[in-house]
Amino acid sequence: MHGEELTWSLPVISYLFLAGMGAGALATSASVLLRSGPSGTYFNIARYGAFIAPIPVSIGCFLLIFELGTFHVGLWFRWINLYRVINLSPMSIGTWLLTFFIGISILYAATFLPRNAAPGDKWDRPRRLLAWVCVPLGIGVAVYTGVLLGAMPSRPFWNSPILAMLFLLSSLSTGIAGIMLAWAILHRKGDPEAEHRYRESGYLLTATDILLIALESLVLLLFIMYAHLTIGSVKHAISVILAGGPLASTFWLWVVLLGLLIPAVIELFLILPRLLYQKTFEVHRSLEVFMPVAVLIGGFMLRYVVVTAGQITYPIGL
Amino acid sequence: MFELCLYFELEIMGPNGFRTEKMMSARTMKRKRGRRKFMERLGVATAAAAGAAALPAAARAAAPKRAVQYGMLIDARRCVGCHACTVACKSEFDVPLGVNRSWVEYTEKGDHPFAQRTFLPRLCNHCSEPPCVRVCPTGATYKRRDGIVVIDKNMCIGCKYCLQACPYDARFLNPITGTADKCDFCVHRISQGLVPACVNTCVGRARIFGDVNASGSEISKLIAHNAVTVLRKEMGTQPNVFYIGADDSDEHDIHYTGQYIHVNTHRSKKERR
Ligand code: SF4
Ligand code: SF4
Numbered sequence: 150m151h152g153e154e155l156t157w158s159l160p161v162i163s164y165l166f167l168a169g170m171g172a173g174a175l176a177t178s179a180s181v182l183l184r185s186g187p188s189g190t191y192f193n194i195a196r197y198g199a200f201i202a203p204i205p206v207s208i209g210c211f212l213l214i215f216e217l218g219t220f221h222v223g224l225w226f227r228w229i230n231l232y233r234v235i236n237l238s239p240m241s242i243g244t245w246l247l248t249f250f251i252g253i254s255i256l257y258a259a260t261f262l263p264r265n266a267a268p269g270d271k272w273d274r275p276r277r278l279l280a281w282v283c284v285p286l287g288i289g290v291a292v293y294t295g296v297l298l299g300a301m302p303s304r305p306f307w308n309s310p311i312l313a314m315l316f317l318l319s320s321l322s323t324g325i326a327g328i329m330l331a332w333a334i335l336h337r338k339g340d341p342e343a344e345h346r347y348r349e350s351g352y353l354l355t356a357t358d359i360l361l362i363a364l365e366s367l368v369l370l371l372f373i374m375y376a377h378l379t380i381g382s383v384k385h386a387i388s389v390i391l392a393g394g395p396l397a398s399t400f401w402l403w404v405v406l407l408g409l410l411i412p413a414v415i416e417l418f419l420i421l422p423r424l425l426y427q428k429t430f431e432v433h434r435s436l437e438v439f440m441p442v443a444v445l446i447g448g449f450m451l452r453y454v455v456v457t458a459g460q461i462t463y464p465i466g467l
Numbered sequence: 468m469f470e471l472c473l474y475f476e477l478e479i480m481g482p483n484g485f486r487t488e489k490m491m492s493a494r495t496m497k498r499k500r501g502r503r504k505f506m507e508r509l510g511v512a513t514a515a516a517a518g519a520a521a522l523p524a525a526a527r528a529a530a531p532k533r534a535v536q537y538g539m540l541i542d543a544r545r546c547v548g549c550h551a552c553t554v555a556c557k558s559e560f561d562v563p564l565g566v567n568r569s570w571v572e573y574t575e576k577g578d579h580p581f582a583q584r585t586f587l588p589r590l591c592n593h594c595s596e597p598p599c600v601r602v603c604p605t606g607a608t609y610k611r612r613d614g615i616v617v618i619d620k621n622m623c624i625g626c627k628y629c630l631q632a633c634p635y636d637a638r639f640l641n642p643i644t645g646t647a648d649k650c651d652f653c654v655h656r657i658s659q660g661l662v663p664a665c666v667n668t669c670v671g672r673a674r675i676f677g678d679v680n681a682s683g684s685e686i687s688k689l690i691a692h693n694a695v696t697v698l699r700k701e702m703g704t705q706p707n708v709f710y711i712g713a714d715d716s717d718e719h720d721i722h723y724t725g726q727y728i729h730v731n732t733h734r735s736k737k738e739r740r
Pocket of ligand 1: 590591592593594597598599600616632633634635636637638649704
């Protein structure tokens, strides 16, 4: 598409998406667990989130290692050097953060492993204690994916503090979408009690997700607006996703339309009857799958557009 | 704080600027950090006692002026665009195909009869505030005591973060070693008292190499007596490669001047970034 190979390509793009999704799932799971009482209505959200979280993050980390230059020339374990140093490089901080994330999220998931795991069982205390760590850890990893890109003045498209915020919101939203999707696929019709819980949880997730999508759209708007209203490098950089730019159609169709607008409209229609008229929350199976898939695709394409746009633009003037 | 950290990290290098230890173990680092904290506190305490905050203020000031800072002055008026430096550099380091440590850009602008072409030799600027050093997660990229920014290729993992962070596109991934690579001012030559290969070969004597902080050196006199520029000053990197008469227009200027401008980078990356 751009003639030249990108310095950071698909593995890094996928990593940013996967790490964000895992981090979002963990933060959602842990905060739902901490907020919900002993009734256990939302316990399954926490459970699904906990099981999902470590998987995308670990896959993302492997992808990162595949992208390393030294890995390509057969120095398979050179990345261990990351653990020999701690410095203020965002990547160094991120490495340690991700390591703790994977370790702690696996421990946290383990507390949900017993078949009869429920609030108040013997794992309740450690589970809650870990959840207290998991919330900041998840948010930390999600923010870090934006800081990684944002820390460099040499990349005007990325060099904005709001990028980390955008990635955080998108991470939480994709994390929730991951939970919704897993649940929609694995859910089997059960007794009325379970059905009730399922519907309550679905409502909570959908209502949260639409809030996140709204915030994400706002942050995205600010990101574009401020970049466009400046002059010089940043304005030049943002022009690649605006009308006439090489990434414009990818951005507006995949990220904005499919990833934000369509899910937002669907979710709005789903939650309004319950919100306004206290009707029961019902979702058709196909929508239940389509909605999170759209959010996930949008999240991936957001990373794709941002990472690519950052690398095909540069400071103007020499 | 970060400057201080860098400053102390540099202390582990040997007298001639090369790293004596392969790398610091985490424990040594911790010890060093402990010591630093202690010394900082000591510094604050003494200063407070003496009623003068001079010591910590001086320690915190950005970019402590180095005793030695090697740099280069490129007189673009004397450059004929012959690429002798590019070739000398290629053969000095056996630089793989498709990448360059040093290169010469051509800028063509204007229409007949006012067309002109200028030459701009490029290399790593050995910045005093190098963003590449700041982002390196392994400490493989560091600034030596003599101001040269180098890459420890046994430490580098090839994450390419520094390639992104350098505002001059001076870095590349060496396809053979898989690590980041760039100009190092020919440390192996200058440690033997020779000048860098590109300086040695330049037919127009357009390149002057030396210590920019030594007041008596040829380079510092020339910098003092000429109107010099650095590239992308607004980035705050404080480059140590200076230019006389450099034409730093780029293709975006066409929007302002309406004049034909074309930059030929002579690199596999056609676009200058
Ligand atoms: S020119 Fe680039 S590679 Fe060289 S010191 Fe400056 S930032 Fe680092
Ligand atoms: S590629 Fe090597 S030198 Fe560059 S930031 Fe990564 S580890 Fe440091």
